[in-house]
Amino acid sequence: MKMEQFNDRNVADNGYFLVDIEDYPTDSWGKFKRVVKRSFKGELFVGLWVVMREMLRFDIHTVKYPQEKMPIGPRYRAVHEMKRLWESDTERCIGCGLCEKICISDCIRMDTKIDENSRKEVSEYTINLGRCIFCGYCAEVCPELAITHGGEYENASEQREHFVDYDYMLTPIDTMKAKAQKEFEGFGAITPHEDERVKKTPLSY
């Protein structure tokens, strides 16, 4: 991209033109004339007519929130979600603690322990949405694509502190069984054609 057009300060040559704006009246007589002119011109009805015309045509562009909601882009960063593995429906989170470490607003806290299968298990996990700035670092750093951002942006609450815990964020097992879990496509997600780029360990045996 060339920077030329941005660096050119000579506005007149670039199709810019001055809008013809009448000077404001300075004397009282001029001001009086402006009031009379504006009062009797009926500009208000012009606006009302446009509204009524569009209403009669049923061509309405307003979203009737909260009955209606706009679709959210896949990369939108709202309240976090914890994903499950497609193969086994088990939780993806391995409890490595990187999200807790990287969080710049210090809103993630977790506790881990060894479970009965000698694996690391997340025993407690909370995110304080009151502190979270939805920067997306946690989703980016997660090596397992376990913590991601979802589309749930309605997190108004009565107090500044607002915690969500692991179970709240985890994909419900029914959703998983119905294969309805949505993958996050935002920062930190797998890029397309990743398989082709992975080098495999030699297996000569």
Next chain:
Amino acid sequence: MSKMINFKIDGKDVTAAKGETILQAARKNDIYIPTMCYISKTSPCASCRICSIEVTGVDGFILSCNTPPTEGIEVKTNSKALEAERTNIMKLYDVNHPLECGVCDKSGECDLQNMTLEFNVGHQEFSAKDQVRKVEDWGLINYDPALCIMCEKCVHVCNEVIGDDAIEVKFGGYSSVIIPKGSDTLDCTFCGECIAVCPVGALVSSDFKYSANAWELSRIPSTCAHCSAGCALEYETRHVGINGDDSIYRVKNNFEYNSLCGAGRFGFDFDNKAQKDKVRFDKAVVAIKSANAIRFSSIITNEEAHILQLLKEKLGIKLFNEDARLYGEFMKAYSSISGKLHHSASMNAIKQADAIIVIGTRIATDNPMVRYAITTAAQHNGAKIVYAHPLEDALMKNTVTQFMKYEVGTEEGVMALLANELLKNSDVDEDTRAFLDDLDLGYLEAESNVGDDELQLMSKSFSRAKKRILVVGSDVFAHKRAKNIAKLVALIEKYTDFSLVVVPTEVNTAGVSLTCKLDIDENIGNVVAYNAQGDFIMSSSKDADLAMPALNQVEGTVVNVDNQVLPLNVALAFDGYTLNDIANALGLEKENTIDYTKELDTSKGFKSLAFDDLENFLSSYGEDKRGYILDEVSCEMGSKVEPIDDLPEFNGTVIYNCNPVLQFNEFTNKTQQLEKDITLRGSAQFGAAARISDGDEVEISLKNRVIKRKFKQDNELKGTIALNPIFDIGKDASSYRFEKSKIVRVI
């Protein structure tokens, strides 16, 4: 000093002492040679081959870790060929290494990870068929063979430094693993040093496993509060759960140069929890004001001991601490002959010694660090170790070269015999010569059961030794003839090349004996106790009239066996009152306890340094920068050794008050991980003599108390002396550690 060897590393002129390796010389000169299996405190494992170097004019690579330099050689630490060699080694290390770094307990503190990144191993050209490797649960220690890289550090440390010799390598090429030596499961003293040295997450603490990551933990450098070794350690703390208070998660040590026993490593949760209770506090102030005496234990900092001393002076009360008093008396008697306030040697000196006599202590349980130092001496210098004690110790079996068994209570006689033998050819003064000539050797040998042949054997084995050390332990402090024993010890130190280590009983026995003027404990009423027994109890263990902070919750200093003043730091907060609050209420005015650090008695060797000026770390060359060593103080000498008294006889069933491994006091008893074996352990012979058998509930009647215990027959023990643990009942420091007892079976 022997000649220095001059040579070049990467064009830089360096010198090495005789016996030093190229790697050691390089490290001293800040020249980096990568290593994987090298650990400074053991002999080189030489298993990784990463420390290879090139020497101009010599074909092939040379291992810098176990090769001493010769004069004038030119060493190259880096070249294309070396780089390729090292990268290939790293690739081989990475073959099938599980990619579970995300959950591994090393959490980034991993040598393998560091080196893999250093050599930029981004892909793998080698492969091997992976095999099933089961995670082994060895009690406090967990072993994951899949993560193990077979560097053998653990084996070397266990064998050369600790002396347990409990693990070994099961060789099998790619399927090599570490296995417990000669048994199915790990049977050792659980020092956990193998966990510390493991460069990967193969050996980990079972308790810590998967509970926290390294980066979440705050490190608090401090000093271990369990025994008189005063080991350097770092408490690592973090909040519990997602919303809890801080708690200690694990303990680490500088394993490159120092060691730590299991009590320090696993026994960290002895902190006390309390809130400020004004009513109890006021009661404590009143109690001290009206008290006749304060009785306290030596598990206390110098500063608090100093506060007690100031209270004594201010209020005119007495101070009771039999443990420190007897140690102090012993040292005083020693000083009256030697002319020095402090004993001369340290644990470091023990490590370098080549002849060691240990007497009057079951050292492996009394002070594990001294035992490790002795092991190191035996393994690295081939030191001859004479272990004189009425009881043989299976833990010392591998290190001790001569076991000198003497009869219980005859320490004075044995010391006289040793003095006689060691001073034979020394140039001693007239009094001493007269004393030695007057000894009734026949009587002493007969009563103490130490034969002339044994002494001859000892002399013979020591004949070529250059650095000799005498280690004296706590059996003798409460001995009736302790003072004379101390004088004999002083004679040996004075007239021979033996240097001396006296092992105090508790963490700060030495410090208390220097800071406080102690009175003889009388059985009087109205005694305020601080971590002891009394009418009003202030304690950091449970059931106290006023809760006090434990030693991992206070700032202060302690004096260890090396006469080194070591700082303790606050690992966990304590919300209640401290002794300084009480002292302030009684009219002493200092904001913090550590304001007294500067005021410790300089006539006893303390320096007037502020607490905050004390360092607490080991430099990367291994220099000890912890606190300071007490100044040597000259004392008046001129006292004489008294003639040897009649040696006492202990017949029948004798009890030796001695804790099992990793247990020391009520604080180690409070910890969750340490094993608490409170059985009376004795041999089959003891069982027969006391008419009890394995598993019996027995009642032991001692001179001034009765204890109930379960009897456990221990086949490693011999003779009619049984081991009685005291960590759960508190120790009676005023009496000799061997006691005559009456044992009755309870049905």
